[in-house]
Amino acid sequence: xxxxxxxxxxxxxxxxxxxxxxxxxxxxxxxxxxxxxxxxxxxxxxxxxxxxxxxxxxxxxxxxxxxxxxxxxxxxxxxxxxxxxxxxxxxxxxxxxxxxxxxxxxxxxxxxxxxxxxxxxxxxxxxxxxxxxxxxxxxxxxxxxxxxxxxxxxxxxxxxxxxxxxxxxxxxxxxxxxxxxxxxxxxxxxxxxxxxxxxxxxxxxxxxxxxxxxxxxxxxxxxxxxxxxxxxxxxxxxxxxxxxxxxxxxxxxxxxxxxxxxxxxxxxxxxxxxxxxxxxxxxxxxxxxxxxxxxxxxxxxxxxxxxxxxxxxxxxxxxxxxxxxxxxxxxxxxxxxxxxxxxxxxxxxxxxxxxxxxxxxxxxxxxxxxxxxxxxxxxxxxxxxxxxxxxxxxxxxxxxxxxxxxxxxxxxxxxxxxxxxxxxxxxxxxxxxxxxxxxxxxxxxxxxxxxxxxxxxxxxxxxxxxxxxxxxxxxxxxxxxxxxxxxxxxxxxxxxxxxxxxxxxxxxxxxxxxxxxxxxxxxxxxxxxxxxxxxxxxxxxxxxxxxxxxxxxxxxxxxxxxxxxxxxxxxxxxxxxxxxxxxxxxxxxxxxxxxxxxxxxxxxxxxxxxxxxxxxxxxxxxxxxxxxxxxxxxxxxxxxxxxxxxxxxxxxxxxxxxxxxxxxxxxxxxxxxxxxxxxxxxxxxxxx
Amino acid sequence: xxxxxxxxxxxxxxxxxxxxxxxxxxxxxxxxxxxxxxxxxxxxxxxxxxxxxxxxxxxxxxxxxxxxxxxxxxxxxxxxxxxxxxxxxxxxxxxxxxxxxxxxxxxxxxxxxxxxxxxxxxxxxxxxxxxxxxxxxxxxxxxxxxxxxxxxxxxxxxxxxxxxxxxxxxxxxxxxxxxxxxxxxxxxxxxxxxxxxxxxxx
Ligand code: SF4
Ligand code: FES
Ligand code: FES
Numbered sequence: 001x002x003x004x005x006x007x008x009x010x011x012x013x014x015x016x017x018x019x020x021x022x023x024x025x026x027x028x029x030x031x032x033x034x035x036x037x038x039x040x041x042x043x044x045x046x047x048x049x050x051x052x053x054x055x056x057x058x059x060x061x062x063x064x065x066x067x068x069x070x071x072x073x074x075x076x077x078x079x080x081x082x083x084x085x086x087x088x089x090x091x092x093x094x095x096x097x098x099x100x101x102x103x104x105x106x107x108x109x110x111x112x113x114x115x116x117x118x119x120x121x122x123x124x125x126x127x128x129x130x131x132x133x134x135x136x137x138x139x140x141x142x143x144x145x146x147x148x149x150x151x152x153x154x155x156x157x158x159x160x161x162x163x164x165x166x167x168x169x170x171x172x173x174x175x176x177x178x179x180x181x182x183x184x185x186x187x188x189x190x191x192x193x194x195x196x197x198x199x200x201x202x203x204x205x206x207x208x209x210x211x212x213x214x215x216x217x218x219x220x221x222x223x224x225x226x227x228x229x230x231x232x233x234x235x236x237x238x239x240x241x242x243x244x245x246x247x248x249x250x251x252x253x254x255x256x257x258x259x260x261x262x263x264x265x266x267x268x269x270x271x272x273x274x275x276x277x278x279x280x281x282x283x284x285x286x287x288x289x290x291x292x293x294x295x296x297x298x299x300x301x302x303x304x305x306x307x308x309x310x311x312x313x314x315x316x317x318x319x320x321x322x323x324x325x326x327x328x329x330x331x332x333x334x335x336x337x338x339x340x341x342x343x344x345x346x347x348x349x350x351x352x353x354x355x356x357x358x359x360x361x362x363x364x365x366x367x368x369x370x371x372x373x374x375x376x377x378x379x380x381x382x383x384x385x386x387x388x389x390x391x392x393x394x395x396x397x398x399x400x401x402x403x404x405x406x407x408x409x410x411x412x413x414x415x416x417x418x419x420x421x422x423x424x425x426x427x428x429x430x431x432x433x434x435x436x437x438x439x440x441x442x443x444x445x446x447x448x449x450x451x452x453x454x455x456x457x458x459x460x461x462x463x464x465x466x467x468x469x470x471x472x473x474x475x476x477x478x479x480x481x482x483x484x485x486x487x488x489x490x491x492x493x494x495x496x497x498x499x500x501x502x503x504x505x506x507x508x509x510x511x512x513x514x515x516x517x518x519x520x521x522x523x524x525x526x527x528x529x530x531x532x533x534x535x536x537x538x539x540x541x542x543x544x545x546x547x548x549x550x551x552x553x554x555x556x557x558x559x560x561x562x563x564x565x566x567x568x569x570x571x572x573x574x575x576x577x578x579x580x581x582x583x584x585x586x587x588x589x590x591x592x593x594x595x596x597x598x599x600x601x602x603x604x605x606x607x608x609x610x611x612x613x614x615x616x617x618x619x620x621x622x623x624x625x626x627x628x629x630x631x632x633x634x635x636x637x638x639x640x641x642x643x644x645x646x647x648x649x650x651x652x653x654x655x656x657x658x659x660x661x662x663x664x665x666x667x668x669x670x671x672x673x674x675x676x677x678x679x680x681x682x683x684x685x686x687x688x
Numbered sequence: 689x690x691x692x693x694x695x696x697x698x699x700x701x702x703x704x705x706x707x708x709x710x711x712x713x714x715x716x717x718x719x720x721x722x723x724x725x726x727x728x729x730x731x732x733x734x735x736x737x738x739x740x741x742x743x744x745x746x747x748x749x750x751x752x753x754x755x756x757x758x759x760x761x762x763x764x765x766x767x768x769x770x771x772x773x774x775x776x777x778x779x780x781x782x783x784x785x786x787x788x789x790x791x792x793x794x795x796x797x798x799x800x801x802x803x804x805x806x807x808x809x810x811x812x813x814x815x816x817x818x819x820x821x822x823x824x825x826x827x828x829x830x831x832x833x834x835x836x837x838x839x840x841x842x843x844x845x846x847x848x849x850x851x852x853x854x855x856x857x858x859x860x861x862x863x864x865x866x867x868x869x870x871x872x873x874x875x876x877x878x879x880x881x882x883x884x885x886x887x888x889x890x
Contacts, residue, residue: 157759166761168768179764180746 002068007075019061019072020048028074031083031112033090033197034149035062038253039158042150045090047112049082050074058082080116087116093128094198095144103199105212109147130175135165136183137670138190138262140207146176146200152192159255161386161406162186176200183674187379187655190261194244194254205262205667206242210234215241218579221566223314223484223559224259224662227358227380228568231256233264233560233579240264240560240580250359251568257379258671259655259662266665267558270543273584276553283553288585292599294552298517298535300600304331308506308515311337311494312522312540313483313659315589316564317573317623318612320485320492322593322604323521324619329602333500334515337489339523340445340651341503343453344479345639346490349622349632351457353487354381354569355475356440357629361388364476366436368429369398370419370460371648372444375405376655377482378569382406395436397429400446400648414647416456419447423462433467440476441469446650448479458638470634481569482652484559485522488567491620510534520546521589522556524660539592542660554596555586558661562588563609565616565623571630573623695818696777697741703748705755709735713755726758729766733773742782742821743774771825779814779821781859783807784838787824790831795848799835800824802852806860820859832876833869842867846879 003012004019006026013022018041023030033045043063050061053071058078073079091113098104130143150167153176157163162185164178178184193201215234222229222243229252232244243264245256275291276283286294299307309323309332320337327335338344344352356364361384374382382405388394389407397410399418412418412429421427433439441463447456460477463469469476481487496502501509507530509515518531522540528549538550541558559566561582567573582588590612597604606612617624652658654676656668663669705713712735713728720727729752736748744767753763767773774782785803787796804810807820814821830836833845837852844855846869858865873879 163759164761166765168765170769179761179768 002066002070004066004068004070004072006072013066017066019050019052019059019064019066019070022066023050023061023072023074030061030074031116032062033108033147034151036151036154036195039151039154039195042154045147045149046086047083047090049079049086051076051078051082083116084118087112088118088122090147091117091121092123093144094147095127097145101142101145101199102202102207103145103196107199108197128172133175133177134181134183135178135201136189137667137674138204138258139184139193140202140204142200142202143175143177144200145198146196147198148174148176149197150176151195151197152176152201155192155195156184156186156189158390159191159383159387160186160188162189165192183671185675187258187375188255188383190258191245191255203242203262205265210236210241216579218560218577219246220560220579221574221576222256222260223566223576224257224263224659225378225380226481226484226486226569227252227378228484228566228570228572228574229256229260229380230574231260235560235580238580238583240267250357251570251572252380253383255380255383259379259658259668262667262671263656263662263665264560265667266542266661266663267560269666270660270664271583271586272541272543272547272553272555273582273586275555275585276550278551283548283550288595291552291554292596295537295596296599298552299330302517305333305499306515307332307517307519308334308501308509309336309494309519309521310339310503310506310523310526311335311485311489312339312520312524313485314541314559314661315485315489315522316559316562316576317485317488317492317567317616318564318609319521319589319593320489320494321612321616321619322590322597322606324492324494325604325606325615326593326597326600326602327497329597329604330600333497334506334509335494335500336496336503336506337486337494338449339503339526340449340483341453342445342449343457344448344490345454345457345637346493346495348635348637349491349571350475350477350634351637352479352481352490353571353632354442354478354480355632356478357570358384361385361440362391363474364388364438364440365393365395366432366439367394367396368422368433368439368441368463369396369400369409370441370443371400371447371456371650372442372480373401373403373405373446373650373652374442374444374480375403376652377444377480377650381480381569395432397432400444401650403650415645416452416459416643416648417645419456419459419463420643423459423466425466430467433463436468438471438474438476439467439469440478442478442480444480444648444650445482446648449651450644450646450648452641452643454639455641455643456638458640461636461638475631475634479569482658484566484568487569487571488565488573488623491567491571491623492616493619507531520550522660539589540660541586542664544660544663554592555582555584556589556592557582557586561586564588565613565626567623571622571632572628573626575626694816696779696814697743697745699777700740700745700747703736703740703745703751705735705751706739709739725756726762729756729758729763730770732756733763733767737773742780743776743778749775774821777814779818781820782823782838782840783820783856784823784825784828785811786826786828786830786834786836786838788827788831790827791835794834796835798849799837799847799852802849803837803856806853806856830876845869846871846873 011026030048032048034042048061049058051073132141153165218233222231230246230248234242247254274285277286277294386407399413464477510533517535519537524545528546536550537552538547539554560579564576622630656672716731732752749763753760837844851870
């Protein structure tokens with residue numbers, strides 16, 4: 001633990017710290033461009049110069065290890081002069097286009113120029129100009145503004161694991177480029193926009209749309225996957241203008257996926273903004289009063305066992321509390337929150353949580369992936385796995401379809417047979433599994449959403465107990481969800497009750513005429529054509545797959561339009577907040593359900609969000625502990641049964657189009673066409 | 689940078705090393721540990737450029753990257769960083785004039801003038817028939833024999849206007865002039881005769 005003196009104050013810092021970090025610890029702000037705590041040190045911008053006694057010249061603090069007895073000055077005349085010099089050099093080739101630059105108002109270079117910048121330019125030559133690069137539909141470039149900090153290159157190479165940007169040519173001619181003028185292939189690429197300290201890399205969809213000081217910023221939670229990334233929703237008027245990450249070390253660090261960042265334009269298109277009822281075969285606009293009248297006509301007299309509720313992937317926990325209460329009062333046992341047909345029993349939380357936790361991945365030393373493609377199912381879980389791999393001493397094996405996860409993976413099989421062999425200790429990987437100190441297993445949706453899902457769960461259970469996945473303060477068994485709603489649904493018990501049917505049973509029931517009414521709460525990923533025999537109520541946000549077959553449409557609020565609780569795959573409840581109001585006649589979903597219950601004469605007496613949350617805490621006390629993960633107790637789950645031979649397949653065939661919002665987004669469709677299609681083509685062509 | 693001349697090696701969709709080069713590559717790779725194959729990127733790029741007639745189309749860069757199992761962008765970075773690699777079509781015979789201070793003091797301006805006249809192109813251009821590519825270069829490390837002209841694998845040294853012209857005209861005729869000092873001195877012995885070791889050898 002070296003001791004240093006920084007600006008006259010003695011401070012002890014952990015071994016391995018740099019002078020820069022020591023200064024930060026001492027509360028000194030050091031201006032910098034290239035340094036980033038989550039990236040390797042580059043030391044190429046020179047903005048972080050400090051004076052260290054006995055050193056002949058100013059030192060780049062970000063690249064200098066802190067050593068015992070150093071005497072550092074961060075505020076001396078020499079330091080100021082040096083920083084001024086560096087900044088003047090950076091500005092030599094930087095255009096003076098702040099008034100038309102998207103970064104204006106949130107630009108590191110602009111901010112530092114305020115403190116260290118010269119008041120006029122002494123450079124009389126022509127500035128250098130650099131041709132803009134094409135990096136795909138997400139990242140816009142203005143390369144003349146680039147100061148060559150290489151953060152973007154380092155991010156893609158190190159964190160994203162998709163090394164596609166580089167510095168080509170050299171010296172005065174250095175250009176940051178992917179050289180080939182094609183779209184980048186990372187699903188985390190949007191983060192380089194945040195990382196770029198100047199306006200060289202901008203968001204293409206947001207380009208020239210708004211100024212930072214016009215935006216209202218709302219801290220919220222993302223729902224594009226089950227990670228629960230912390231986001232900030234920036235809105236102007238009643239329009240979401242962009243979405244940015246917020247720091248949460250245990251969840252998304254400071255990154256978000258491109259779907260999280262860019263799917264927001266889907267909030268504008270194909271919206272359901274008025275209630276609709278089917279008349280003479282066509283859906284026509286109606287008032288809420290008419291909609292509820294239709295609802296009561298159809299539902300009022302119907303016995304509970306002849307109706308069913310199916311919940312989709314983007315449903316908030318509050319609405320689910322209401323569905324539970326309403327179904328109970330209607331005597332309806334046919335409720336299912338697993339629209340993917342996952343064979344999760346839901347009796348035991350440990351069965352369906354990512355028990356290791358996302359941050360916990362960093363402690364693991366062995367990982368067995370089963371039927372999962374984390375890169376598409378939960379990009380930030382994959383980024384953690386990659387982070388763990390980069391630390392060294394981490395082996396990853398997979399049972400399932402091969403896919404490039406950006407780190408080496410040993411493929412040991414594709415289907416349940418291999419999993420069985422592992423569970424019975426007959427596979428050669430068992431040795432490594434047994435030897436590992438903190439092994440983990442990740443069961444993906446592709447492993448449990450299938451006919452033999454319960455048997456697969458039983459095998460995973462057996463492996464967990466047999467190979468020491470459960471230890472003192474360690475639970476290596478994980479289920480990876482793709483739906484933001486799922487864990488809350490399971491925690492709140494939105495599963496078939498006594499004599500109730502699951503989704504498959506409901507669909508069969510409709511076909512057999514035993515179920516006459518189905519209430520879909522944002523459930524679009526089901527075989528909607530099989531619902532033809534029933535009266536279908538669709539409550540949701542988008543005219544996606546289910547709304548066109550509905551007989552009654554109730555327009556709900558999207559995740560940016562309501563105050564809601566979301567529970568991520570670790571079981572961490574977090575609060576999303578209203579950033580803009582729902583469009584038109586659309587209403588918050590729990591309120592719609594509350595009003596419906598009253599119209600049906602089965603009033604659920606929860607009159608405001610606090611009452612709903614209080615009831616939620618009664619049903620599932622852990623959901624009241626906001627932002628904390630309540631460890632789940634271990635027990636038995638899964639059911640032994642026949643295994644099929646079919647290989648595990650991830651349910652996600654297209655990363656960009658996984659839910660109604662994303663499917664409505666033009667940007668996401670463009671990504672799908674431009675980023676994914678060439679990849680698939682390449683797989684048969686020159687690549688690999 | 690330059691226009692595509694008929695005689696230049698064309699842009700191609702795909703590239704693969706010739707049998708002969710693959711043989712050489714086996715030898716090159718043997719110099720590096722198995723997990724450090726990427727170390728061979730420079731010699732492989734040279735071979736690829738030679739095989740493709742003086743420049744590296746993207747297909748060749750990609751092939752080298754895939755061959756060595758390294759990210760393609762890293763090969764693009766290397767190929768664009770080094771001056772000796774051409775990433776755009778240029779003439780097959782590369783005529784490079786050293787114009788760094790020692791050569792300049794010894795008359796590289798004259799060498800350059802001869803090149804311009806004989807080849808009929810400016811620095812950075814290729815002849816219309818695609819045969820020659822003229823460039824300036826920084827110190828070629830042969831200052832003792834300044835000024836220096838470097839053509840493909842040969843150095844021509846101790847040049848002046850006339851000698852340069854003679855060399856280039858011979859090249860134009862398809863001959864291969866004798867490389868080395870064109871002044872008649874041996875290697876880089878002192879130009880004005882010996883100044884040390886003056887005693888007679890026994
Ligand atoms: S584009 Fe931005 S992040 Fe990338 S090197 Fe240039 S300034 Fe840095
Ligand atoms: S921050 Fe230290 S050199 Fe860039
Ligand atoms: S200056 Fe021409 S060879 Fe050194």
